[in-house]
Amino acid sequence: MPIKVSLDRMLLDRKMTLTELADRVDITIANLSVLKTGKAKAIRFSTLDAVCRELQCQPGDILAFEPEP
């Protein structure tokens, strides 16, 4: 998948754990884990909105497009 998710780096910057973020955005840890590990096939805007709001970042801070060679 060319879309790379750097959620773990942002969590580190904001000194937040995945569990804390899951509680704040009301998404299960399992789902956030799917996102963090890059296994997600799609993300809802509502999820992106909640994550960016809690991490106080832009979507581009946690999502990047890296085309495959």
Added chain:
Amino acid sequence: MATYPRVLGRTLDIIFYALIGTTVLTVLVVVAMFVWKSPNVDLAVPVAFVPDAGTVTLRSDVYGDGEITMAQGVASFEEVGGPGHVAQAIAIVAVFLIPAFVILHMLRRLVRTVAEGRPFQDANVTRIRVIGLATVVFELLYGVTNFLLQQSVARTVTASGVDLAANFSVNPAVIVLGLVIFAVAEVFRYGGSLQAESDLTV
């Protein structure tokens, strides 16, 4: 668990175990008739026949004159514990009960996954295909068994007033139903791909 699938699941369980009980009882009765010549149960066999020429006339203001070219029914014989009863029991088990068990077993598993909120699985696609196949096989087996039993009667029984014959027929509606069930399996397969997509959407 959703209520309706749970109730349906319980109902299927009851039918499944009732069918097991009926099968065991049938086998026990047949064994008892064969070994102890008791209980005395009439043997019912399917028959097909044509009435002797001139014995049955049909007249109608709507349809005109006609004749019966083929009739089907059931003949009853007094036979206690003979090979006929054993053959009939085997035919019933093979033709009716094996496909019925297969269909019920698959349905029970399918409804359980629906009750658990996970109906769109590969296993269910297979189960629905098996149900469709069992439906078609059941109808074909029924037609063949009926034909063979009628043939056996025609060969071994003498009748007055009618010519005994054998007639092969299957209900095309049941065959079409089997095909519809196969189509439903494809819908479940597509549902599975949508489910997989949804599972990986956060």
